[in-house]
Amino acid sequence: MLKQIQEVAQFIRAFNTPLPTVGIILGTGLGALVNEVTIEVEIPYETIPHFPVSTVESHSGRLILGTLAGKSVLIMQGRFHYYEGYSMQQVTFPVRVMKWLGIQTLLVSNAAGGLNPAFSVSDLMIINDHISLLLPENPLRGQLPAEFGDRFPDMSDPYSPDLIEKALTIADELALPLQQGVYVSVTGPQLETRSEYRLLRQWGADAVGMSTVPEVITAHQMGMQVFGCSVITDLCIPETLEKASLPKILAAAAVAEPKLTALIKRLVGRL
Template structure:
């Protein structure tokens, strides 16, 4: 069965539950699942119940689609996302993003836990992604293009919507939240980077590095969605001492930063 038909079947299954016509969707990354407490939940649907959906296998990703509202605005939320390193194809990784577009979503808000390669960053800092480098990931648009989803050669000059970035900056100022801006470097994982890799990524112009988001953004832009993304800096790759990183530490740092992250996302949704 072709991908577009699978997308239509998944959307058709979800459509009866999506009665509030949401225009905004949120994808919650590692350790950021507690944002669901901000959501007035109408319905939760396990990924395993949705036709053709992959199922999340990573700790910190719960694996359900949430229909509800935040700050009075109807939204869809993915509590748990899919990663290339789990063994999924790039097409499977972006499958939910495409389904959400078919359900009427226009604005996509993405979050992730990322490693800092900017020497000015500290663990727990928030970074608005204003651009990315995707060369180290598999492009989800490889293969035959389906014009029903988007053009063969999508423009990526503004993958992250500048107007959404500006709104987030203003929210940060109003709430006294330090928000960095920077470039996100996408890698496949699942290994954390070596010292030499961190150094190279820094030289190439990135401020943070992570194992998600980039493929989702490419698929969203391909389908004409507006994208905003923010990283919680959960570990630092550029530092002098011995640099051992564990997934537990990443989740801990993400949890600590969550109240600030939640404020930015909640107020951004309110502004839309």
């Protein structure tokens, strides 16, 4: 895998754009941030050697190189999920490529179901911790190259307290309401039953989704600073549960998208 990572990094460097210092992964319905980017290069995933291809209709499947808020960025407009049939090594492959390009900070976003009764649709939730229910798969499983970092990385602070503090300050400046909470990652692609939602809430989760945690674990192992934000696209309260649908989820994401864009843009400018 190390050789493949090096080949992809070389492929990206060949475009002769400024090397990115910030990596950004955009989740379901949250691709509009690229409209704020001065784009140097757009690379479809299918043209990148060894790269997976996104099969989710709401994920554009492009790698964007450019400038945002004065910083050189690499943006994944669409991610990969375990439920698509990819291994955890494939899901997290782009994060390892980012590190090989010299990226030290990773910003991740996702669409998630709200488990906390205090949340509303289209809220933004800063992720301050997570729970992984993606067992038995794990991106760190097996014998990995020493260059990837500690085999047993400490996960007591997977999300940078410094970046969280910056985001809270920015939210105050923008008068932007923000929630904070714990994100739980499940395999999917089915949504949870009422009883499962109840159990996840009892375990301390505030939002549930099908992504993010593998990328965060991988980035943390490789010594990257991580900031995560969920957009609450539907409410998963067992007593008032309504049937979810992709159009409703995308509509809720669209309402939150300008808020997330403003937050991420200003956060990148302060890195």
